Amino acid sequence: MGHDTAEWVFVAIVIAVLIYVGVDSWIVQKAVEDVPADAEVIKVTGQQWFWSFEHADGTKEISTLHVKKGHAYVFEIYSRDVMHSFNIPDWVVFEDAVPGHTNHAWFAPDTAGTYPIQCREYCGLLHYNMRGSLVVEDDKS
């Protein structure tokens, strides 16, 4: 094997790895961002310094959000004042709340329990205390 061949094999391996990284990331990103058709919409509004939620049936909650296990939910995230960031660390929900713009994130909890919600964008004096709770309940229906 000449030097040229060895060098081309080296280049080909690196290109193959890069193509694999790109294709695999694209497939996973598509799967992760693909919101299920039956996902229930929950409007999430961030404002200094608490979260409020509105379910599809009009039910409103402040700071504590109740959802049912085994259902998919899509959050429409919005801010009334400054930049916030809606984060439920246990369920990989992490999206900016921007004034004048609605962002989306979805999740489908499969374990009942109480999980923390917190703001992840410094939004003023009481940012540290802009917390909430996600309560995932067993679906008895």
Added chain:
Amino acid sequence: MKTLIAISIITLVAVALVSQLHFAHAQLAQQTSAKQYINLRAEVWNEFFRMTTAAFTVGAIVSGTMIWLVWRFRESNPKNKSPTKWEHLEDPTSGSYEEEGH
């Protein structure tokens, strides 16, 4: 050298295929029930580990090549007792060794 390259390529293909098979299998399983949703946390962490594997593979190839270069072309290597064909050139940066007749 050929064996090393062949093993590297086979390993790479295996690493790429195994993860894709897992993913395809998970997607097929998902289609069995409309109420089954992908586990975002699992997908994200799986992707992280696959990317880590790819990064370490590239790192191993690059660092392995450099280690081989240093070992092969060290002064004490018996193979380096006589100058290489490139070192016969007065100015190795000009022309090619074929033209010089080596």
